[in-house]
Amino acid sequence: MSLKHALLGLLAEGPASGYELTKRFELSLANVWSAKHSQIYPELRKMAAEGWLVAGEEGSRGRKEYVITDDGRAELRRWLVEVRPERAGRNESMLRVFFLWTLDPAEAVAYLEREAAAAHAYVERLTALDALVAWDESGADFMGRLALEEGLLIAQVQAEWAEWAAEQIRSGRDATTLTGRRRRPPTKRQR
Amino acid sequence: MSLKHALLGLLAEGPASGYELTKRFELSLANVWSAKHSQIYPELRKMAAEGWLVAGEEGSRGRKEYVITDDGRAELRRWLVEVRPERAGRNESMLRVFFLWTLDPAEAVAYLEREAAAAHAYVERLTALDALVAWDESGADFMGRLALEEGLLIAQVQAEWAEWAAEQIRSGRDATTLTGRRRRPPTKRQR
């Protein structure tokens, strides 16, 4: 149900066509949300009917540009400040961990090591992206970079966790004898 | 598409009815996956038709118990070792961060502080759960506890990130002047 709000957020930066919005999902937002044109085009029409957007006249090649309305901005704001985000309901990679006991220990270790490698690769990807982007002083870039940083931190923790978990299995432990979890120090609130 | 495999994984521990499996999703798996009985019952019938399960005869109150077959175990194994988990396509809370620039800085800070508090609360919940569970030496408990630990680490990082991000906004920074990111040391591979 967040597609509408993702579109409102993108259109808050300025008018855009369905095609351009589709590209935004493939590029800047790819790590955070996804949507195909087949969903975006009908959705934009619904949002226009709702009064959150208005469509400009057709440009060349049938291009249709949408502009966010005050109602649209109000809805975006309402969503941000009033609707509590729900804690992730689904996490496929954690689900898999629950069932690793059905494999041989060596296979489970191999699985976790591949996960660690994938997380490392993702860290590399995000780091490269961060270096590549010509960040400016806009609010949008500011928030984009903060979000990228969050993704980076989480991927790093996932990599470390997977290596630790693999080591636990390798050394023949069980749920009652886990060792050396790098629990972070009891979080100090800043200020 | 993982519901089938989640059910296979649960049934790998032993026979169960749709009702019991529904409870498992509400309890042990709640932080990782969700499914309602209205989806589970039809899915079990499809999986039995597929040959992954067999249904026992009806018990009292119409209870139907399903048992995993060798084909079912093979499919679970195939999913675990051959199918690469896809990197999370959707993350609503990160999506929201992208659009925080549309709010006043003070509101954005308040938003992030609420997120930090929510993450802290979740850490507490998981910590309490970890202390409450009577972990045994089974493989299932071992993997369950490893997964719980992963959730804990991620929630801790999220809390720290949100506090750091709020501080960045409070001190009037932008994408070109971020400070003090607690980047973890370049990951040392264990052994």
Added chain:
DNA sequence: GCTCGACATGTCAAGCGTTACATGTCAAGA
């Protein structure tokens, strides 16, 4: 002049997931 690829929009079928509706059994306790 033609061809190719990016630009640009659209529909449709099928699968996944949630909510609401619907029904019936059994055991415990008042």
Added chain:
DNA sequence: TCTTGACATGTAACGCTTGACATGTCGAGC
């Protein structure tokens, strides 16, 4: 005895998402 709540299963409508199919325009380069 009756009521209540946990046990237990099911269907139907609706919304979200994907993948496949479909169509057409415009500019660059051969």
